[in-house]
Amino acid sequence: MTAIQILLIAGLALSAIYVYLKFQSVIADAIILLLFIAAGIIFVLFPQLTTKIANKLGVGRGTDLILYVCIVFFLFVLIRMYARIRKLEQTVTKIVRDNSMNAVVKNEKEKARN
């Protein structure tokens, strides 16, 4: 095994353990995670596989195919995260706005009482 293969497999395995521990997953999640990691490890140990699949899809190299898939995947993740941040921003705005209006109402009630 080459050095990069050891590094990649170690990285994948550690990520899997981290995700499983951090997110308190159920069995189904663990199985899905295992499948992804297994696929990752297989491609690391047998890079020729990626090339075969890539050729079938019309891509020259296996690594190129992995790159393309990663780009699309990351784009999807980025868009989803941006949407969530935007939603969060709107929630914060609503809370701050409501607080500011409630404070004024409270002040006006106190002024009226005095």
Next chain:
Amino acid sequence: MENSSVYIIVPVFNEGFTIRKVVVSLLEYGFSVIVVDDASTDNSYSSIKDLNIHYLLHEVNLGQGAAIQTGIEYALTKGDAKIFATFDGDGQHRVEDIMEMITPIEKNEADIVMGSRFLPGAFSNASFIRKTAIQTARIINFLFTGLWLTDAHNGLRVFNRKTASLLDLKENGMAHASEILFRVAKYKLRVKEMPVHILYTDYSRKKGQSIFNGIKIFFDLVFNRIFD
């Protein structure tokens, strides 16, 4: 119609230097003044807290658009509020201009009156760079809203209740100015421009918008359209 039914919304972020003068001059005309403090860290509040104003405080800084929207929503709860206006707290705007701009709203000839630096009778000592930036903003506004106005992002606006209730600004940052135009176009509100005086001082120039802000506004507009 009484001036007290005109509610002026002044969004404030660290305008301790000018805000008292601005508010006092507005109160002299008998307007109702709503100051929305966007979490200022200076003496803005202490310099005006003795004045007879409606004061709302954002506990964290959200942006001028959010401050204006808060002011509008609050003003809408006031039953005697017939006319609404946005006015800058840095002393750039002239209070007399509001009186002129109220007239078309009162006569129901327009739903929103926007101040313009580039109509005959207007005055502004803007620099050449700023003027160029504004012209660019005009074109971008046209592309996004279909409205071809003579000015862009002028903070002095006067509008009626119908417009106020339709605004519902989601842009917290400076892109709110374009969002206002977008709503105007969407709801086919009658818009009229009138010449105003804008006084750039060394103080207000420092707080003015840079080219970077313009680019940020553009990206805000593009990306947020996709996600809203």
